[in-house]
Amino acid sequence: xxxxxxxxYLESQFLTENRKAKFLQILAQRTNHFTVAIEDVYQLHNTxxxxxxxxxxxxxxxxxxxxxxxxxxxxxxxxxAQKWVDVxxxxxxxxxxxxxxxxxxxxxxxTPHHDDCLLxxxxxxxxxxxxxxxxxxxxxxxxIAQADGFLKIPMVGFTESLNISVSAAIIIQxxxxxxxxxxxxxxxxxxxxxxxxxxxxxxxxxxxxxxxARYYS
Numbered sequence: 299x300x301x302x303x304x305x306x307y308l309e310s311q312f313l314t315e316n317r318k319a320k321f322l323q324i325l326a327q328r329t330n331h332f333t334v335a336i337e338d339v340y341q342l343h344n345t346x347x348x349x350x351x352x353x354x355x356x357x358x359x360x361x362x363x364x365x366x367x368x369x370x371x372x373x374x375x376x377x378x379a380q381k382w383v384d385v386x387x388x389x390x391x392x393x394x395x396x397x398x399x400x401x402x403x404x405x406x407x408x409t410p411h412h413d414d415c416l417l418x419x420x421x422x423x424x425x426x427x428x429x430x431x432x433x434x435x436x437x438x439x440x441x442i443a444q445a446d447g448f449l450k451i452p453m454v455g456f457t458e459s460l461n462i463s464v465s466a467a468i469i470i471q472x473x474x475x476x477x478x479x480x481x482x483x484x485x486x487x488x489x490x491x492x493x494x495x496x497x498x499x500x501x502x503x504x505x506x507x508x509x510x511a512r513y514y515s
Contacts, residue, residue: 312509329484331425332425333428353383403427405446414449417468
């Protein structure tokens with residue numbers, strides 16, 4: 299549960315009215331109906347670019363599997379998105395899959411497959427975790443084996459694949475645009491909004507640890 303007194307203290311003492319209004323405006327467009335998972339992405343800037351796409355289009359949760367590669371974010375590419383998107387880090391793909399399944403998500407592999415679905419035909423009513431693979435080898439066999447569905451972007455050129463950050467941006471924008479036009483209840487719950495208000499307030503205040511220690515002392 300969110301400490302409402304502490305939230306009110308931070309918002310009243312450290313945030314402007316415009317800042318608080320901006321938080322509420324953006325939170326009204328945030329969702330946990332879809333989440334994104336990226337598996338062992340080799341290029342650091344691609345992870346950061348996917349995070350930025352999640353933030354821009356309103357996906358609140360990003361799951362990052364780091365069995366082999368990078369554990370940092372390229373802040374110049376992320377452009378501050380790391381302050382507003384929740385990043386869940388996993389050391390194995392098994393842990394990531396188990397986590398998203400426990401939250402009621404379908405595992406959707408974004409890769410061509412004999413059972414695949416074109417982007418515009420994808421059923422947005424299902425609560426889905428969109429998995430993106432490495433630049434070199436795509437998604438692992440474990441993701442493919444456990445996938446509840448397969449999704450691909452229609453292409454008409456000679457090139458049969460896109461950079462992971464481009465693929466993620468196209469898919470997230472398409473699905474979120476359709477979600478906003480639907481009657482699906484995709485918005486954050488009241489409790490989730492309160493949690494994000496507190497997180498975002500804390501992320502906006504310099505020396506927050508000192509302020510927090512003094513408040514609770």
